[in-house]
Amino acid sequence: MNLRGCSAQILAHVLNDGQSLTAALEHGLPKIKDVKDRAFVQALCYGVIRHYYALDFMLGRLLSKPLKQKDGDIKALLLIGLYQLQHMRVKSHAAVSETVAATSHKPWAKSLVNAILRQYLREAETLQQACAADTQAHYNHPNWIVDVLKHDWPEHYEKILHANDQAPPMALRVNLLQGNRAAYLDELAAQGIAAQPVDCCETAIRLDQALAVEQLPAFSQGRVSVQDSAAQLAAELLDAQPGQQVLDLCAAPGGKTAAILEHQPALGGLLAVDVDQQRLQRVTDNLQRLNLQAETLAADASQSGSWAGDRQFDRILLDAPCSGFGVIRRHPDIKLLRRADDIAALQALQTKILDNAWQLLKPGGILLYATCSVLKQENEEQIAAFLARHSNASEIHIEAHWGMSRPHGRQIITGDRQMDGFYYAKLYKAP
Numbered sequence: 261m262n263l264r265g266c267s268a269q270i271l272a273h274v275l276n277d278g279q280s281l282t283a284a285l286e287h288g289l290p291k292i293k294d295v296k297d298r299a300f301v302q303a304l305c306y307g308v309i310r311h312y313y314a315l316d317f318m319l320g321r322l323l324s325k326p327l328k329q330k331d332g333d334i335k336a337l338l339l340i341g342l343y344q345l346q347h348m349r350v351k352s353h354a355a356v357s358e359t360v361a362a363t364s365h366k367p368w369a370k371s372l373v374n375a376i377l378r379q380y381l382r383e384a385e386t387l388q389q390a391c392a393a394d395t396q397a398h399y400n401h402p403n404w405i406v407d408v409l410k411h412d413w414p415e416h417y418e419k420i421l422h423a424n425d426q427a428p429p430m431a432l433r434v435n436l437l438q439g440n441r442a443a444y445l446d447e448l449a450a451q452g453i454a455a456q457p458v459d460c461c462e463t464a465i466r467l468d469q470a471l472a473v474e475q476l477p478a479f480s481q482g483r484v485s486v487q488d489s490a491a492q493l494a495a496e497l498l499d500a501q502p503g504q505q506v507l508d509l510c511a512a513p514g515g516k517t518a519a520i521l522e523h524q525p526a527l528g529g530l531l532a533v534d535v536d537q538q539r540l541q542r543v544t545d546n547l548q549r550l551n552l553q554a555e556t557l558a559a560d561a562s563q564s565g566s567w568a569g570d571r572q573f574d575r576i577l578l579d580a581p582c583s584g585f586g587v588i589r590r591h592p593d594i595k596l597l598r599r600a601d602d603i604a605a606l607q608a609l610q611t612k613i614l615d616n617a618w619q620l621l622k623p624g625g626i627l628l629y630a631t632c633s634v635l636k637q638e639n640e641e642q643i644a645a646f647l648a649r650h651s652n653a654s655e656i657h658i659e660a661h662w663g664m665s666r667p668h669g670r671q672i673i674t675g676d677r678q679m680d681g682f683y684y685a686k687l688y689k690a691p
């Protein structure tokens with residue numbers, strides 16, 4: 261099996277069919293039996309998607325005419341070749357010959373791939389200079405994303421764009437019901453796994469290098485979960501008390517559901533709701549591994565009412581569907597798959613879900629609004645509009661060492677303290 265060829269097939273699903281990289285990998289990787297080979301294919305696919313706009317710009321310069329639509333697999337192979345030559349420690353002759361070998365199903369492409377990759381090696385410097393002079397290639401993001409980030413964060417957008425293109429650290433959440441963080445750090449050290457505590461979040465550990473979860477001590481017994489430190493802050497901020505009823509809205513795959521239950525094991529009850537039945541199953545699976553319990557319900561939270569019956573809650577976490585612009589470093593395909601008009605549609609969906617959630621909050625209760633976005637429309641502007649619509653709502657200021665205090669809520673800019681881009685606002689309902 262030619263690993264470049266496998267990678268090209270996976271990439272073609274993203275580039276041609278608009279499939280997410282996660283879905284394309286879930287489908288393509290199981291065909292590769294060797295663990296190291298799978299890791300190599302995954303690295304190639306993430307690398308090409310992460311650097312797509314710069315690589316595609318160079319490829320455009322190198323090709324005398326664009327490839328036909330039906331040759332998306334050859335385009336993917338060329339991008340793989342360029343990625344290896346530019347970013348990987350693969351010897352250039354091996355990168356070229358192995359990539360050329362992957363064209364065996366389309367013999368005409370052999371000489372083309374060979375010629376383009378060799379031309380790249382000769383002209384790399386000139387191509388880099390051309391890249392630097394083109395906004396989209398230089399920032400390695402589509403222009404519309406550069407523009408929205410620049411509009412929202414004129415002083416920070418370059419930092420955000422840069423952070424989006426870095427491979428993210430792997431962070432763990434220690435299940436404090438099964439032992440403390442210091443003890444788990446000792447266990448990691450004993451296994452030769454280098455890791456650091458994250459100072460702004462008592463449950464969080466950052467690994468120096470990502471590894472497969474099976475290699476983590478007591479993972480299957482639920483000692484730890486994989487979750488970015490920024491996402492872990494939700495449980496602390498929600499601060500649910502013993503006996504309280506909690507609604508976790510937009511809950512799947514359940515990372516924050518579990519964190520809330522670990523943070524407060526004596527809740528009166530927790531209802532985890534998500535519109536996606538399949539993803540909801542992952543909440544159940546995650547809770548099972550961690551030996552935690554919650555009720556799950558598949559329901560569309562943008563539709564008012566009946567799904568919740570007459571229940572009301574003391575605490576609500578609304579982890580709203582969003583652009584994901586704070587987690588581009590984890591899901592680089594967002595740059596390719598997201599469209600400019602998605603943002604207004606997502607904002608409208610968030611507004612509906614937020615207004616419905618508010619009806620389900622007991623007077624005197626607290627709603628924590630969260631997104632993994634850095635866009636003001638989805639965050640502080642969403643909350644400003646909400647407060648203007650609801651006279652019984654006020655904001656609880658979040659005092660913290662992380663992120664920036666905004667006119668409403670608190671924003672973590674992607675890469676800040678090595679965290680994902682995240683937003684939180686805490687809303688109080690008058691009794």
Ligand SMILES: C[S@@+](CC[C@H](N)C(=O)[O-])C[C@H]1O[C@@H](n2cnc3c(N)ncnc32)[C@H](O)[C@@H]1O
Nearest residue numbers: 510511512513514515516535560561562579581
């Ligand atoms: C940011 S993810 C949630 C992540 C989750 N809270 C966690 O920490 O693991 C957003 C979720 O919103 C769900 N969603 C989107 N539209 C929804 C709707 N109208 N009603 C309920 N859930 C929705 C998606 O299926 C997705 O699982």
